Amino acid sequence: MTTRESRATKQRKPAKPPELGTLFDLLADRGSPTTVHLSRPFDICPDGGVTFGIDRLARLVREAAGWLAAAGTRPGDRVAVVKANHWDVVLLACAAARMGAVPALISDDLPATALQTLLKRLEPALLITDSRTVEAVRDAGTEPAVFAPRTLTLDRKAVGTLGLDDVRGHEPPPVLRRHPDDTLVVHHTSGTTGVPKLVEHTTRTIIHRLAHFECQRTPIVASRRDDTVAVADPFVHGRAVPWTTSVFHLAPRKVVILADTDPAAVARTLTAHPPTTVEASPATYVRWQGLAAGPGNPFRAVRLYISTFDSVHPPTVRGYLGASRRQHPVWLQGWGQTETGPLTFRLLTRKALAATGRRHPTTRNLGRPVPGRTKLRVVDPETFRPVGRGRPGIILARTKARCTGYVGEEDRWSRKALGPWWNTGDIGFLTRSGSLVLLDREVDAVPGTSCVELEDVIEDRLPAVLECTVLGAPGRTLLPVVVTADGWLDADAWRAAVRDLPLLAEPIVRGWAEIPRTGTGKVRRLELRAQLLPDAATFGTGHWT
Structure with a gap:
């Protein structure tokens, strides 16, 4: 092999990212130049300001490991983290992993009953939380103990x-690395269809396979050294750990953490630190x-937008691509699940979103499987035999990054794990070119149509509609629920927009805060159905939710 070939091989095979527990120690040793800017101080370090270098983050993780040990945490213990959204939940996960404990990151936005269910399944040795959550649990009639x-x-x-004063000042315990196939971290699913599942990931699945893939300097989509990377994800969810590992491994100039999604707070932070890449949930x-x-x-300087967690509708993508002053900004739309990580991706451009108001797949075309990483199969929901290209069915996925189980729900996990394949619970079809077009969740599916398509078209044709959710039930006309800024919708504009669509009931108009949502901003469809269509059945079975 020549010297040039040897160098090229090294470039194609980047070093594996460090272990989660010692991530910031290693980055500090490397002299990483990344500076972190926060929209508000950390909840675990409220007097620490809003600017952190890698050295400070490494010290904070070590200090937090000392807190956990002082609170009685031991290797192998589960540590539940339920607090207000901020990136410090990932730092707590690093601290737990550093001492060989298993962090379980849980949204504080869950209903008290769902939170109780998850904590009972988890049986943590330590619960890290805040006074708001403690009060909510007590209001529901249960003591945290x-x-x-x-x-x-x-x-x-x-x-x-x-x-915190009870545990501060204690030396961190020695670093303990667990086996790569032992559970590293527990995340939960979004919970759009009921109580979320607690998903177990190992170092091998979430670090070696998910984060390592993103550590490659892939053109366009990877963080660059001169980037200002802004993120506003719900940091308890499964994206946060591989995102943290890979982005900091790539060492961009700045990382901007948006702990709150309030537009006024976001505007202040992003004006001070204009981003070149942005990642957030569609909501x-x-x-x-x-x-x-x-x-x-x-968003004038943004070259790359990234969306995860849920479907994104065409007007949203079009608006942000138009907001960039770059010549060729792109939108990376990823589709996957907490259990699997990303399964497909597609780069959207201004040209791809140029046509408006038509009934054709735009953002519903989720692109191709990740090359060399994932495979997809569409099967008949009754026989589970593969169906032909262009025919809808249940989407199965195959990836080595698949989770290893659900805490306390082993039977539920087994129903979805079909040998090496994973039942996503989504309905869609593969095009002749191999792209995946999403139709609906199986539990939300309506025969002969796609609720996601109708939502796309309605939002595309009515700029006043921020969000549309279409609910179907046997024997009932499809019910559209639309969100507008002021809770009002022009009736004539509505009739013109839906004239060529399947028969729809008169829309129910709501404000943003009136819609039940998950921690990622997704609509809790089952809860919304219970409010608006009480006792109505669904077309889907819900067997694989």
């Missing part, structure tokens, strides 16, 4: 719990559309 022998309250010490992008269209547009 029911779920964990020890509770650490980060902001305001509550009766019967530890406070968050919808909330920020006014910023993109406003005179202070903070």
